[in-house]
Amino acid sequence: MKELLKKYENKKPEIVFNWKDAETDAEGWVVINSLRGGAAGGGTRMRQGLDMNEVLSLAKTMEIKFTVSGPAIGGAKSGINFNPKDPRKKGVLERWYAAVSPLLKSYYGTGGDLNVDEIHEVIPITEESGVWHPQEGVFTGHFKPTEADKINRIGQLRHGVIKVLENPIYSPNVVKKYTVADMITGFGVAEAVKHYYSIYGGDVKGKRAVVQGFGNVGAAAAFYLSQMGAKIVGIIDIVGGVINEEGFTFEEISNFFLSKKGNTIEADNLIPFEEANKRIWTINTEIFAPCAASRLITKNQIDEMIDSGLEVISCGANVPFADKEIFFGPIMEHTDSRVSLIPDFISNCGMARVFAYFMERKVQMTDEAIFNDTSNIIKKAIEKVHGKNPKKTGVSATAFEIALNQLI
Numbered sequence: 469m470k471e472l473l474k475k476y477e478n479k480k481p482e483i484v485f486n487w488k489d490a491e492t493d494a495e496g497w498v499v500i501n502s503l504r505g506g507a508a509g510g511g512t513r514m515r516q517g518l519d520m521n522e523v524l525s526l527a528k529t530m531e532i533k534f535t536v537s538g539p540a541i542g543g544a545k546s547g548i549n550f551n552p553k554d555p556r557k558k559g560v561l562e563r564w565y566a567a568v569s570p571l572l573k574s575y576y577g578t579g580g581d582l583n584v585d586e587i588h589e590v591i592p593i594t595e596e597s598g599v600w601h602p603q604e605g606v607f608t609g610h611f612k613p614t615e616a617d618k619i620n621r622i623g624q625l626r627h628g629v630i631k632v633l634e635n636p637i638y639s640p641n642v643v644k645k646y647t648v649a650d651m652i653t654g655f656g657v658a659e660a661v662k663h664y665y666s667i668y669g670g671d672v673k674g675k676r677a678v679v680q681g682f683g684n685v686g687a688a689a690a691f692y693l694s695q696m697g698a699k700i701v702g703i704i705d706i707v708g709g710v711i712n713e714e715g716f717t718f719e720e721i722s723n724f725f726l727s728k729k730g731n732t733i734e735a736d737n738l739i740p741f742e743e744a745n746k747r748i749w750t751i752n753t754e755i756f757a758p759c760a761a762s763r764l765i766t767k768n769q770i771d772e773m774i775d776s777g778l779e780v781i782s783c784g785a786n787v788p789f790a791d792k793e794i795f796f797g798p799i800m801e802h803t804d805s806r807v808s809l810i811p812d813f814i815s816n817c818g819m820a821r822v823f824a825y826f827m828e829r830k831v832q833m834t835d836e837a838i839f840n841d842t843s844n845i846i847k848k849a850i851e852k853v854h855g856k857n858p859k860k861t862g863v864s865a866t867a868f869e870i871a872l873n874q875l876i
Contacts, residue, residue, distance in 0.1 A: 469865050470796070472872040477794050481524060482542070487567050494550035494560045498568055499527040502542035503575055504875070507609030509534070509823070510545035511581030512590060514552045514561075523547035525794040529786055530820075532795075533813040535871040536849045537820035539827060541610050544576055552583035561593050569597040575609035578602045579823070582761075586649055587630050601626055603823060611827065625826040628833060635835040640691055640725045648822060648838055654688020656818030656842050657757050657784040660810045662696055663847040664780050667854050668808065673697030676715060676753040678773070680704050681760030683731035685784040685816065687724070689757045694721040698755060702748045705760065707732045709744030713751060752776050759784030766790050767799045774806050779860075783812040796868060804864040811864040813871065814849045818842045 483500035497520045500508045510530040523545045531543025546568070550560055561584070565572070572578065572594060579602055580586030586602075594602045601622045607613055613621060631648045633639035638655070639646045665672050677698045679690045682705040694700050699715025703724065710716070710724070710733065727734045739747070749772040756773055758765055758781065765788050770778075781803065791797020796804075803809050821842045825831055832838075849867070857866040 469869040469872070472876055473796055473868060475876055476872055477528065481527060484520070485568065485571065486520070487564060489560055489563055491563070492550065492554075492556055492560055494548055494564075496546065496548040496564050497523045498544060498546050498571060498576065499523045500542060500544040500576060501527040501531050503609070504531065504542035505540045505610045506612070507575045507577065507606045508542035508544035509577040509603070509606050509820075510543055511579040511586075512546035512548070512584045513581035514548040514550055514557070514583045516549065516551045518547045518549045520547075526786065528794060529813065531875060532868070532871045533817050533820050535874045536814055537817040537845060538824040539606065539610055541606060544578075545581075546578055558589075558593075561589055562596065565593050565599075566597045569594070569599050572597075572599045572602060572605050573608065575605045577604065577606035577823070579819070580649075587647070591626075603827070607827065617829070621827055621829065624831065624833070625823065628826040628838065629822060631833065631835075631838070633835050637695075638835050638839055640722045644726070648835075649819065650684055651688045652818035652822050652839070652842060653816050654685045654690075654759070654784065654818075655692050655839060656821070656846055657685065657689040657759065657782045657815050658692035658696065659843045660782045660815035660846050660850065661693065661698070661755055661757070661780060663843075663850045664782070664808060664810060667847075667850055668858075668860055670779075672755075674699065675755050675779075676701045676751075676777075677755035677757065678702040678704075678748060678751060678753045680756070680758045680764075680788075681731070681785065682724070682728055682733040683759070686757065686759030687728055689759055689782075689784055690721050691725050693755065693757070694718045701753055702744075702751050703733055704741070704744045704748050705732050706741065708738045708741045709733070709748055710735050710737060711739060711744065711747060711751065749773055750776055754779040756781045757784055758788035760788070761785060762787045763790050764788060765799070767802060770799065770803050778807050780808040780810065782810045782815040784816050786812045786816070788812070796864070800864065805861055808860045809864045810850070811867050814846060814867060817846065821845050
């Protein structure tokens with residue numbers, strides 16, 4: 469696996485598009501790792517300090533993710549080095565998408581990512597640049613549909629991603645109108661845990677869980693894990709945390725979700741970050757869902773959790789470990805050798821899978837059909853790993869080997 473990974477990491481990307489904004493100091497890159505299957509896909513992120521290497525690593529990650537979620541295309545990513553809180557953000561995005569619109573019409577599909585919203589920014593701004601949908605390039609380059617079929621499938625994709633959830637099983641509050649895009653990634657993180665126990669042995673019900681990060685992904689993962697009967701014993705994000713070693717009730721977790729402010733938890737009993745960060749890694753827990761930013765988790769934190777009974781990690785964040793390597797650094801390798809580590813390209817593939825699902829011809833548009841499709845894709849991926857390696861360690865190494873053999 470390591471030889472395959474080294475070969476994959478060292479392969480130069482097929483296309484690097486570099487842009488410098490004429491009106492601000494913003495700089496952006498589209499990195500297309502390959503045009504496998506005639507197209508490539510990957511979202512758009514914005515943050516101060518981002519560089520081309522970060523975009524490249526994310527593009528390579530997307531290509532691996534597509535081996536699970538489909539479609540069989542190459543990986544890509546867009547990144548803009550700019551402060552997303554700057555009031556000039558909208559103008560930067562407008563000029564960026566105008567510059568990359570020829571790629572988006574031909575062979576590249578994008579979406580939302582860190583600090584860039586799919587529904588409120590990507591879709592309307594790309595439309596202004598003459599792109600029918602930010603995934604149009606994937607249709608054109610990979611599916612090569614007729615014009616009529618392209619219109620129908622783009623319509624399906626457009627409505628499906630922003631579909632308001634009507635079934636209370638999938639939404640913490642149907643009145644508040646949460647969408648598929650709001651909930652699907654966190655749902656996948658929780659489903660990966662459920663399928664892990666059903667395949668490797670055990671039951672998620674009654675297991676204790678810690679969630680790191682409380683944006684859409686972490687909050688949804690906590691909601692669905694609690695709904696399954698797991699006991700959420702700790703949640704930590706950038707402002708602080710909540711801990712209850714007996715486990716919060718499903719009603720309490722739902723209330724945390726509904727009262728969160730942006731990506732942060734709101735609670736009367738909020739513990740300051742410094743204290744929460746000292747305590748949370750030593751709580752007795754079997755499940756850990758890292759859903760915050762990339763490259764945060766240290767070896768010491770993981771070892772403390774393992775000593776406290778940790779069994780499985782389901783990654784909501786891309787590359788959650790504080791490794792410098794693109795994929796399989798020493799902290800991740802150490803973790804994979806000690807507990808069951810479900811890699812991000814399986815556990816957080818929900819949004820990529822939703823895109824792939826709606827690109828197919830005439831799919832069912834019910835909440836159940838959409839969410840069951842993502843669940844089944846994750847289940848099949850974990851079954852493949854188990855079929856090749858039934859041990860509870862080396863899960864990520866095996867998953868990478870399966871994916872890389874499809875790409876190299």
